[in-house]
Amino acid sequence: xxxDETDKDDAVSAHERPTLKTLAxxxxxxxxxxxxxxxxxxxxxxxxxxxxxxVARQIGYRPNRxxxxxxxxxxxxxxxxxxxxxxxxxxVSDIIYxxxxxxxxxxxxxxxxxxxxxxxxxxxxxYLVETGSADGVIISRTQPNDPRARYMLERGIPFATHGxxxxxxxxxxxxxxxYAFAAEAVRHLAGIGRRRLALVTPPxxxxxxxxxxxxxxxALGEVxxxxxxxxxxxxxxxIDQIRTRTAQLMRREVRPDGxxxxxxxxxxxxxxxxxxxxxxxxxxxxxxxxxxxxxxxxFRRELLVVNEDFRLAGTELARAVLGWIGGAAxxxxxxxxxxxxxxSYRG
Amino acid sequence: xxxDETDKDDAVSAHERPTLKTLAxxxxxxxxxxxxxxxxxxxxxxxxxxxxxxVARQIGYRPNRxxxxxxxxxxxxxxxxxxxxxxxxxxVSDIIYxxxxxxxxxxxxxxxxxxxxxxxxxxxxxYLVETGSADGVIISRTQPNDPRARYMLERGIPFATHGxxxxxxxxxxxxxxxYAFAAEAVRHLAGIGRRRLALVTPPxxxxxxxxxxxxxxxALGEVxxxxxxxxxxxxxxxIDQIRTRTAQLMRREVRPDGxxxxxxxxxxxxxxxxxxxxxxxxxxxxxxxxxxxxxxxxFRRELLVVNEDFRLAGTELARAVLGWIGGAAxxxxxxxxxxxxxxSYRG
DNA sequence: TCAATATACTGAAACGTTACAGATTGCCAA
DNA sequence: TTGGCAATCTGTAACGTTTCAGTATATTGA
Numbered sequence: 001x002x003x004d005e006t007d008k009d010d011a012v013s014a015h016e017r018p019t020l021k022t023l024a025x026x027x028x029x030x031x032x033x034x035x036x037x038x039x040x041x042x043x044x045x046x047x048x049x050x051x052x053x054x055v056a057r058q059i060g061y062r063p064n065r066x067x068x069x070x071x072x073x074x075x076x077x078x079x080x081x082x083x084x085x086x087x088x089x090x091x092v093s094d095i096i097y098x099x100x101x102x103x104x105x106x107x108x109x110x111x112x113x114x115x116x117x118x119x120x121x122x123x124x125x126x127y128l129v130e131t132g133s134a135d136g137v138i139i140s141r142t143q144p145n146d147p148r149a150r151y152m153l154e155r156g157i158p159f160a161t162h163g164x165x166x167x168x169x170x171x172x173x174x175x176x177x178x179y180a181f182a183a184e185a186v187r188h189l190a191g192i193g194r195r196r197l198a199l200v201t202p203p204x205x206x207x208x209x210x211x212x213x214x215x216x217x218x219a220l221g222e223v224x225x226x227x228x229x230x231x232x233x234x235x236x237x238x239i240d241q242i243r244t245r246t247a248q249l250m251r252r253e254v255r256p257d258g259x260x261x262x263x264x265x266x267x268x269x270x271x272x273x274x275x276x277x278x279x280x281x282x283x284x285x286x287x288x289x290x291x292x293x294x295x296x297x298x299f300r301r302e303l304l305v306v307n308e309d310f311r312l313a314g315t316e317l318a319r320a321v322l323g324w325i326g327g328a329a330x331x332x333x334x335x336x337x338x339x340x341x342x343x344s345y346r347g
Numbered sequence: 348x349x350x351d352e353t354d355k356d357d358a359v360s361a362h363e364r365p366t367l368k369t370l371a372x373x374x375x376x377x378x379x380x381x382x383x384x385x386x387x388x389x390x391x392x393x394x395x396x397x398x399x400x401x402v403a404r405q406i407g408y409r410p411n412r413x414x415x416x417x418x419x420x421x422x423x424x425x426x427x428x429x430x431x432x433x434x435x436x437x438x439v440s441d442i443i444y445x446x447x448x449x450x451x452x453x454x455x456x457x458x459x460x461x462x463x464x465x466x467x468x469x470x471x472x473x474y475l476v477e478t479g480s481a482d483g484v485i486i487s488r489t490q491p492n493d494p495r496a497r498y499m500l501e502r503g504i505p506f507a508t509h510g511x512x513x514x515x516x517x518x519x520x521x522x523x524x525x526y527a528f529a530a531e532a533v534r535h536l537a538g539i540g541r542r543r544l545a546l547v548t549p550p551x552x553x554x555x556x557x558x559x560x561x562x563x564x565x566a567l568g569e570v571x572x573x574x575x576x577x578x579x580x581x582x583x584x585x586i587d588q589i590r591t592r593t594a595q596l597m598r599r600e601v602r603p604d605g606x607x608x609x610x611x612x613x614x615x616x617x618x619x620x621x622x623x624x625x626x627x628x629x630x631x632x633x634x635x636x637x638x639x640x641x642x643x644x645x646f647r648r649e650l651l652v653v654n655e656d657f658r659l660a661g662t663e664l665a666r667a668v669l670g671w672i673g674g675a676a677x678x679x680x681x682x683x684x685x686x687x688x689x690x691s692y693r694g
Numbered sequence: 695t696c697a698a699t700a701t702a703c704t705g706a707a708a709c710g711t712t713a714c715a716g717a718t719t720g721c722c723a724a
Numbered sequence: 725t726t727g728g729c730a731a732t733c734t735g736t737a738a739c740g741t742t743t744c745a746g747t748a749t750a751t752t753g754a
Contacts, residue, residue, distance in 0.1 A: 019739090019740055019741085020740065020741070020742095021740080031740090031741085031742095032742080032743085035740095035741070035742065035743095036742090039742095063740080063741075064739085064740050064741070065740095066739080066740075066741090067739075067740030067741040067742090068740080068741055068742080069741090070739090070740080070741070071740075071741040071742050071743085072741075072742065
């Protein structure tokens, strides 16, 4: 016969994980009372409350997530929805770290929900909502008219977008002011005498594509400089493509003497392309680039950079979603961060 | 009175999520039968089985995770445990993508469990095990005598380590052959005439520190070259520190004419340090570096690189954990990937 | 004194799933 | 005919939690 297993019902066996039942047995109270005592319900006596909480802490009680989830529907999960294919040299880790930092002292877990190029970006969001797998969702690669945001708004599930939408619908977001970035970059280049500027745009279709293009165009109107069209290139393309196209462009008669680049990886390719064409950075052409980790100055000292903090994006997005879940007004959970100034590492 | 809510018991109201009860009602069977039919249990008639599965597919039935988890203890969750502070320019996203790819067509979710520098690395693992939050765990920054691996082995929870341990205990792992990398790098440098080699090591304490150091030392014994000690530097340090130290080293009388670097970010700093000292890459000194994304050749064409595929690491680690969960022998789930050859982009 | 009320606590039910221990039916051997 | 058995199917309980509808006991108001 077994001699390790204790008797039939609710004996508190040595190393099982404690449940409310365990606590109830230890305190001599009912499970209901214990449950309420742990969440500071008002109808529980002050002393009982303290006693229960003490015992709970002593034996390391942790509520069973499945139990809570089954009963209440609350998952205590935030999902970060990510495209697994684009965005080389990716900022993804920074966002994850930022989100993690915020949810570290909450009961929330972070799940990563990927989708691939071939899929409809709506799929993973639908999955999450239909299966009730998360209390809140964070999405990126936001579009002006974003079906995912619309969908979640309809279903009433809290979410935050990395980047803004433009649908006349209110929801939390965090965004970097790419309009200001592009405009500032243009002004800076004009300020150092550059007159023919090219823009390496964000992926067409995303909201910040428009912001960037507008900032670029508007600032061009203010200064004594003109645009050299470089429409065929966006940062979503491969390094090799960007490099080749840049080299082609720089061999033309009318070539840019300044670039504005929306991403560090693209900048590497642009510089390579410039040099392929036999030109020299800082002499023949200047490049202003966004970067998310401070490494570009090591690449070429002549690069002009503006930092974008993706870890901050992560923390803000997490705060926004948690805020919405916590009942805050979605409209109050919108942040746009201004770019810092254009940094130079020359001399 | 409400007119939207249907009558009391088990009416199948329009847009509630279907459960086994819904299916039971629709098929006219009992919940037990439906449950078993869905998992192809042998005691269910073939036709019934097909019928249930058809209906389930039609109405988009998805098992409720909380229900399954509460009943069976199975979480259908894999946790990736990450240090949130080290590893700039991080490979983290690649690993995540790799893991995601593998679990995409399984019921598993991926949760990211972070820990910070100040914490004991054992904490997050303890948390996961004690709260039963995952069926399997993936850890990185593996040490020869790794308390986390030991702990999980004791508790019998499936896991895989990125990097090997050296405790005489058997568990799944995936590793890059850093011994071979370092040795190959030394041979390559010796082959192009470099005689005084310095090693920028992985973080002291991690298993692959030892592998790298040994590979470096053993290969030095084979070729006509010697080591220039550069002990104070590992890839865990800040970019600025590495750069400064490298510059100092390169200004000494006896300076290295070759470097072996274990990480791309460190390599950027090393090259910067070399150039700070007024020396030229490819002429005065050569650097062989590992890289996880193919960008270093854009940085300096003279760099010699060996690629390490972290996405592969992710897929292998995920496969290993799933394999163990699925009952495979842990000893059969160990992979070491050989480095490719040293690549040059000159001429 | 008695009813009303506040205080502190409690059992039962339910969330969706699976495991256990049957129940029903038809078929075959004896 | 009947007992046995295989083939199918089913109800109940349990996982741990919270909510609902109470139940006791003490306290108050008249």
